[in-house]
Amino acid sequence: MTDHLLLGIDTGGTYTDAVLFSETEGVVAKAKALTTRHDLSVGIAGAVDAVLEQAKVPAGAISLVSLSTTLATNALVEGQGGRAGLVMIGFGPEDLKRDGLQEALGSDPVIFLPGGHNVHGGETPLDMTALDEALPQLSAQVSSFAVAGYFAVRNPAHEQRVRDRIRDVSHLPVTCSHELSSKLGGPRRALTTLLNARLVSMIDRLIGACEGFLQQRGIDVPMMVVRGDGALISAAEARLRPIETILSGPAASLVGARHLTGLDNAVVSDIGGTTTDVAVLDQGRPRLDGEGAVVGGFRTMVEAVAMRTFGLGGDSEVRINDRGLQARIDLGPRRFLPLSLAAFQHADAVISVLERQLRTAHGGRHDGRFAVRTGLPDHLASGLQPQEQALYERIGAVPVALESLLTSTLQKATLDRLVARGLVHICGLTPSDAMHVLGRQDQWNATAARLGAELAARVKDGSGKPIASSAEALSDMIVARLTRQSAEVILSSCLAEDGAAIDPAVSLAVDRALKREPGIVAFSLSLDRPLVGLGASAPVYYPAIADMLGAESRIPPEAGVANAVGAVVGQVRASVTVFVTVPEEGIFIVNGAGPSSRFLDEGAAFASARARAQMAALTSARSNGADEPAVMMREEIDAPDIEGSRKLVEARFTAIASGRPRVAHG
Known part of the structure; x- marks a missing residue:
């Protein structure tokens, strides 16, 4: 029998990842393409064509496609969606x-x-x-x-x-x-x-874009989507129940982390360009949010991973607070377009401005910062206020320096509104640039990164001294800050899971433990399980973060595409609960998974409820694309003893059917 090739696709806010996966060899090929919001199929095609080319296999070799996405989560967070x-x-x-x-x-x-x-x-x-x-x-x-x-x-x-x-x-x-x-x-x-x-319409568009692309390439195989709890459902079911795909991306990264590391218990931290997501793996399963996932401020009834998200990533804004005697660096929560990436795409426009700003005797407020359009189609820029429209028209596809764009303080607020609407990126110094200066990253333009760092190093603190002696010294400070802020967000997530009300950002005891300061009382802390670092930049940041937290560091070779791996290695899982209640003495009503039934015997009612739950769970798992699902039963019976006799209040029979998805046999 030939080994099946499975295609995993993860459509994120910035990148679309694709992975070709074999159940015997693991990851065969992986690729990234920028997510194209105006037409999602363009980004999907870019990533999938690249993996097929890399693996030197025809499209017909694929026997299953599985998709994970953060689009539903992002839409609810940003208040988008149909009426x-x-x-x-x-x-x-x-x-x-x-x-x-x-x-x-x-x-x-x-x-x-x-x-x-x-x-x-x-x-x-x-x-x-x-x-x-x-x-x-x-x-x-x-x-x-x-x-x-x-x-x-x-x-x-x-x-x-x-x-x-x-x-x-x-x-x-x-x-x-x-x-x-x-x-x-x-x-x-x-x-x-x-x-x-x-x-419904948004996820319909994503699945439609994926199906349309697969049809063009002649790939006619089952298609799955990752649910917020890490299980898989068929694309047809995801179209009917798109809410179940909220937190699909983070859930897929947890499933991927477990598969890539083999660890049953771990803290998983996924660093992207914009955010860091932290979650806990317990006994091989993601911990779920018992109350239901909170998205965009609303608590839903969707079972999803207990994931905490922080505005901290490789492309976070570097904010320098120069008011104190010693300058302080903070990162995020806004995402910037790194100077090294902006110059990689538009070298002349960026480098000439940075060189000119460096030649001036005194630094300007907007040194090292540019604005550029994000490339969203024009119809998404409708409804701008006159001052927003005027500023937007002065910003094009090539970065323009903020010093020449902003002529008044009011215009800064106007620019921030254009950024919030996703129409404009601000380009500026980020941790990714610091990594280019230190030679630990090299995919973009290191010259622009160095010039940006030199400009920022000239900023004077409260005592009148420059905040850093060189671009390298400043870059070390930025990376140290990213290490410390990451350690704090991971700790705050773990402490919250433990039910401990400690804020690591303000606790002096935590501060001493992280700095390993000597004293008569020596403070130390550690995690009780390994720290798994995911994300394309995890190998450059996470060893130091794990060291600070006293944890074993595990960074799988495929850390950059863990979501797409999680999309193809997951299980289909369906859960059905059937209830037995007693409206009056001697009468038992069975409810759930079909019309109500009435029994005069408790044993018969329980047997009916069990059979009904099992049958419904198996049917649901099969309709969700499971091949040979197995069933596990859980029973909860509330029957207290009242004055010496047992009184049934309610019984709940939950059947959970799970199995691997069906694949096309070529």
């Missing part, structure tokens, strides 16, 4: 005030319908009059619908009837809350369903 109509069954307007639902809804329309069920699955009659009156007009104003019914997790019949009516009239995508979560808590389930409906 959705929310239909609430059995709820009233006061329910919008709970769990941030009103805030999330914003100006999107909502319809309240009489109906819903009780905890045992009994119904209040459903009345769809208000829906029928509103639908013809609403269908033209929204791009999708979200439907949430009272106790729909116990009986989804009303949600299903409303969904079918909306589909018949509008032909738009509809998400029902019972399809996303089996947990109680109507308003938060409604919020999760609403966010899901908003993301």
Whole structure:
């Protein structure tokens, strides 16, 4: 039998990564291309064509494609997404005030319908009059619908009837809350369903871009998407439930980290250009956020990795605070375009300005800084204020020095707004530039990095002395700061996991331990598990960070493409819970994974619930693309002894089916 080649793709905010993976040989080829936001298929094509070329294999050799992405997370964080109509069954307007639902809804329309069920699955009659009156007009104003019914997790019949009516009239995508979560808590389930409906068109675009590219290359194989808990789902399911792909990228990097290192217990820290993500691997599985993932300030009901994200990366802004007697350097949270990268693309425009600024006797406020358009298409720059439009027109595809662009203090705030909208990059000194000066990175233009560092080293501190004696000395200070800030964010994540309320950035004891300062009392700290460093720049930063934290450092050779590896080595996993409740003595109601059933015998009710959960989990795992799923059962029975006799309150039977995804047999 020939070895199957699996293609992993990770579409991030900056780069799209591709990996060709063989189950016997591991990573066969890897490549990166810039993510092209105006048309995602361009970046996907760039990365995939490069790995096929590198491996010298035809497209037909691929037997599975799997995708991880941060696009859904970024969209929710940035408040983007389509307009959705929310239909609430059995709820009233006061329910919008709970769990941030009103805030999330914003100006999107909502319809309240009489109906819903009780905890045992009994119904209040459903009345769809208000829906029928509103639908013809609403269908033209929204791009999708979200439907949430009272106790729909116990009986989804009303949600299903409303969904079918909306589909018949509008032909738009509809998400029902019972399809996303089996947990109680109507308003938060409604919020999760609403966010899901908003993301449908965006994830549809990403999957469509990927499918379109694969079709052009004649690759006709199963396609999977990574879920926020690290498991895989079929592309068709991801289109229906895109909310499950929030935190897909970080989850894939954890799965990749475990596969690449073989470690069951580790702290995993992934450094990118913009952010550092920190999470914990426990007994071979990512720790999940028990309360549900928080994205863009909203707590959802989506099971996802417990991941903490910090605005600290290789391209973070270097901020110099020169007011004290000794200057202080801080990094982030804003991302800059490194001077070395800007000059790699536009050497003449950048280097000539930096050389001229160095020749002047006194430094200027905006020395070493430029502005350049990000390359987003024009229609995304619509709705600018007149002063924003005027400044935007003076910025082009070639970096322009801030000293000549900004003529007043007010214009600085205008520029910051253009940056916040993703239309303009500021180019300036970053840790990546410092690494070029020190000779530890060499992929871009080291001359521009050195000139930028020399300019920044001239800045005087409160005592009137330059903050550094040379470009090298300043670069050492920047890298030391990145090491220390990284150690602090990793520590704060681990302390939070331990439930310890200590802020490492302000704790004097932590400061002494990290600096290893001598004293009668010697403070030290260490992690109880290895630190796995991921990200393209992990090999240059993480050995020193692990050393500071007293941890063993593990940086796999494929650290730069761990997400794409995680996308192909994951498992399909489906979980279904069925409940047994007792509305009155001697009557047992089985709810979940189908219509309610009534039993007069507890044993028969339990057997039915077990069989129902198993069957539904297996069916779900297979529809999600699992090949030969295996099932594990978990049972929780609440039956306290009351006055000497056992009284059943509720029993929960959870079946978890998991297996590797199906592959195409060429």
